[in-house]
Amino acid sequence: xxxxxxxxxxxxxxxxxxxxxxxxxxGITFEIQKGEFVAIMGPSGSGKSTLMQIMGFLDTxxxxxxxxxxxxxxxxxxxxxxxxRQQKVGFIFQAFNLLSKSTVYQNIMLPLVYGNxxxxxxxxxxxxxxxxxxxxxxxxxxxxxxxGGEKQRVAIARALxxxxxxxxxxxxxxxxxxxxxxxxxxxxxxxxTQGHTIVMVTHEEEAAQYASRILRVRDGVIESDxxxxxxRRGGYRK
Amino acid sequence: MRYQDxxxxxxxxLLRTKxxxxxxxxxxVIGIAAVILxxxxxxxxxxxxxxxxxxxxxxxxxxxxxxxxxxxGPPDPFMEQTVDLDDLEAMRRSGLFSxxxxxxxxxxxxxxxxxxxxxQVRGTDQFYASIxxxxxxxxxxxxxxxxxxxxxxVVLGSEIxxxxxxxxxxxxxRIKIKSSSYRVIGVYEKQGSRFFQNLDKQVTIPVTTIQRDxxxxxxxxxxxxxxxxxxxxxxxxxxxxxxxxxxxxxxxxDPSLDNFFVSSQEDATETIGVIGxxxxxxLSSIAAIxxxxxxxxxxxxxxxxxxxxxxxxxxxKAVGATFKEILEQFLVESVLLTLFGGLIGVLFGxxxxxxxxxxxxxxxxPSWVIIVPLDAMFLAAAVSTxxxxxxxxxxxxxxxxxxxxxxxxYD
Numbered sequence: 001x002x003x004x005x006x007x008x009x010x011x012x013x014x015x016x017x018x019x020x021x022x023x024x025x026x027g028i029t030f031e032i033q034k035g036e037f038v039a040i041m042g043p044s045g046s047g048k049s050t051l052m053q054i055m056g057f058l059d060t061x062x063x064x065x066x067x068x069x070x071x072x073x074x075x076x077x078x079x080x081x082x083x084x085r086q087q088k089v090g091f092i093f094q095a096f097n098l099l100s101k102s103t104v105y106q107n108i109m110l111p112l113v114y115g116n117x118x119x120x121x122x123x124x125x126x127x128x129x130x131x132x133x134x135x136x137x138x139x140x141x142x143x144x145x146x147x148g149g150e151k152q153r154v155a156i157a158r159a160l161x162x163x164x165x166x167x168x169x170x171x172x173x174x175x176x177x178x179x180x181x182x183x184x185x186x187x188x189x190x191x192x193t194q195g196h197t198i199v200m201v202t203h204e205e206e207a208a209q210y211a212s213r214i215l216r217v218r219d220g221v222i223e224s225d226x227x228x229x230x231x232r233r234g235g236y237r238k
Numbered sequence: 239m240r241y242q243d244x245x246x247x248x249x250x251x252l253l254r255t256k257x258x259x260x261x262x263x264x265x266x267v268i269g270i271a272a273v274i275l276x277x278x279x280x281x282x283x284x285x286x287x288x289x290x291x292x293x294x295x296x297x298x299x300x301x302x303x304x305x306x307x308x309x310x311g312p313p314d315p316f317m318e319q320t321v322d323l324d325d326l327e328a329m330r331r332s333g334l335f336s337x338x339x340x341x342x343x344x345x346x347x348x349x350x351x352x353x354x355x356x357x358q359v360r361g362t363d364q365f366y367a368s369i370x371x372x373x374x375x376x377x378x379x380x381x382x383x384x385x386x387x388x389x390x391x392v393v394l395g396s397e398i399x400x401x402x403x404x405x406x407x408x409x410x411x412r413i414k415i416k417s418s419s420y421r422v423i424g425v426y427e428k429q430g431s432r433f434f435q436n437l438d439k440q441v442t443i444p445v446t447t448i449q450r451d452x453x454x455x456x457x458x459x460x461x462x463x464x465x466x467x468x469x470x471x472x473x474x475x476x477x478x479x480x481x482x483x484x485x486x487x488x489x490x491x492d493p494s495l496d497n498f499f500v501s502s503q504e505d506a507t508e509t510i511g512v513i514g515x516x517x518x519x520x521l522s523s524i525a526a527i528x529x530x531x532x533x534x535x536x537x538x539x540x541x542x543x544x545x546x547x548x549x550x551x552x553x554x555k556a557v558g559a560t561f562k563e564i565l566e567q568f569l570v571e572s573v574l575l576t577l578f579g580g581l582i583g584v585l586f587g588x589x590x591x592x593x594x595x596x597x598x599x600x601x602x603x604p605s606w607v608i609i610v611p612l613d614a615m616f617l618a619a620a621v622s623t624x625x626x627x628x629x630x631x632x633x634x635x636x637x638x639x640x641x642x643x644x645x646x647x648y649d
Contacts, residue, residue, distance in 0.1 A: 053643050056556075058555075058556060058642045058643050058646075059643050078560075078561060079560045079561065079562070082555065082558055082559060082560040082561075082563075083558065083560070085555075085556060085557065085558045086557065086558020086559075087558070091556050091557070093646070097549060097552075097553045097556075097646065099550060099553070101254045102250070106250075110553075110554070110557055111557035111558055113239060113243045113247065114239055114554075114557065114558040114559050114560075114563060115558065158557070162557075162558075
């Protein structure tokens with residue numbers, strides 16, 4: 001069997017605030033293979049967002065081992081983690097997190113600014129990403145002129161632009177209506193079909209059904225880890 | 239991150255909040271404009287005074303009263319007046335000088351027909367013109383006989399003559415100085431100003447007349463003389479001569495024992511140089527304080543900006559920005575702000591310097607030199623960049639140290 005894309009062995013995450021210690025994750029072990037579409041499900045406070053932040057090198061673990069493409073993430077400095085984020089991952093947030101007074105084009109190009117591609121390559125990658133989410137007609141609009149669905153498309157293009165090994169989506173439909181949410185989930189499913197690895201955090205059962213595997217988290221531990229043979233396409237309802 | 243990206247990212251951020259950026263740099267604009275203006279006026283004044291002094295010639299020597307405890311400086315109105323016409327005579331007899339002339343000033347009401355105003359009167363003698371050359375527009379200058387006989391004669395400055403008599407020749411007319419009548423014997427050609435005094439608005443009468451009839455005193459304000467030989471040696475000999483005349487026993491050449499002070503044009507030049515430097519330092523310090531205040535303003539706004547843009551910082555970190563890249567972005571923003579402010583300040587300062595200089599040249603001091611200091615411009619640009627760096631580093635570090643997860647959660 002090939003090296004898993006991500007491998008977690010007994011990882012914990014404690015937050016210390018004065019004398020109070022909160023155990024956000026309490027010993028989690030699992031693997032994610034390249035090309036999977038994993039939904040991490042769980043109620044508020046279950047630790048699913050913390051888990052995603054650790055997976056995306058935004059947060060660090062307290063104990064355990066996290067191997068990404070076979071490399072131990074704990075060995076990396078903050079700057080190396082930043083470079084890893086630039087090269088290996090793309091993020092999609094519930095609140096979109098676009099720069100409101102920048103154009104669609106500028107927003108999508110943002111991750112490339114921190115890389116070392118040539119100008120021609122950047123332009124090409126950005127154009128491809130805009131095209132992938134069908135936003136060509138809006139590329140010179142400011143992001144605050146877009147609808148919620150369009151914003152999330154731009155965010156998805158931004159997550160794709162650096163050709164990452166994995167895309168993390170944190171409640172991507174949380175701020176969208178049912179119809180738009182469905183379109184976004186279809187888009188993620190399409191990206192998965194094209195070979196992208198996707199990890200989606202959600203508390204919505206309907207949204208999780210788009211994934212090929214569903215990981216349920218409760219109180220900082222994995223409650224269940226199931227393959228999802230009946231993957232949904234369309235018909236998402238909140 | 240490439241430098242081009244760094245600068246365009248920072249520039250775009252500043253342009254997104256245009257009015258705030260403009261208000262933020264106002265402190266720096268005013269500070270730098272003030273520095274340029276102060277340096278321009280300071281250097282202009284120094285140059286102006288130096289040129290006035292050097293026009294007088296390097297062989298010029300002054301003797302003025304002194305309380306002994308200070309060197310040259312502004313005259314002290316309460317100082318004992320110790321220089322008189324006996325000193326003048328002694329100087330003439332000494333053979334050290336080609337010409338010697340006294341000066342005694344007062345300002346009194348002068349009237350002619352319906353005109354009546356306070357005008358400065360200079361009491362001197364017939365040798366005044368040989369020390370400070372002046373041409374006659376009408377009539378004649380003071381003569382020895384006028385001085386010897388306490389005559390009530392007056393020579394007018396050109397502006398006074400024009401004011402009282404228009405274009406006509408006033409020789410032979412009579413004007414009143416205080417309550418006595420004086421006969422106009424001449425009018426000087428236009429002379430301009432010397433030491434900020436408008437010579438064309440003065441009238442000149444015999445020194446003996448001003449002493450006895452106008453002021454009722456027997457001293458003079460100072461004596462001017464043209465040295466024949468080496469200036470330093472002449473000053474030395476003049477001090478001995480004065481001590482002799484004033485019966486001062488001062489074998490060790492201690493200036494604090496003298497009740498007079500001998501100075502030359504060169505001494506004045508040196509003093510003016512020192513005053514100029516002190517003034518420049520003083521004015522620049524005030525301007526520097528305003529720059530520091532401006533810098534604190536920048537720091538304040540940058541801190542607000544960091545707080546406001548917490549989510550943006552979180553996003554940038556999430557998509558791969560390192561500590562250094564965030565630090566650089568915010569530092570470049572503050573440096574761009576201050577540098578831009580500095581450049582606008584230089585522009586404003588230069589325009590103001592030029593305007594004020596032109597005003598002085600056209601209305602007050604025709605021989606004023608307009609200086610827009612080039613070195614100050616480079617200094618201003620450098621200083622504003624440094625302000626941006628110094629006051630930008632704290633907010634920039636705050637931004638760079640933000641944790642991406644907390645920054646992304648920030649509302």
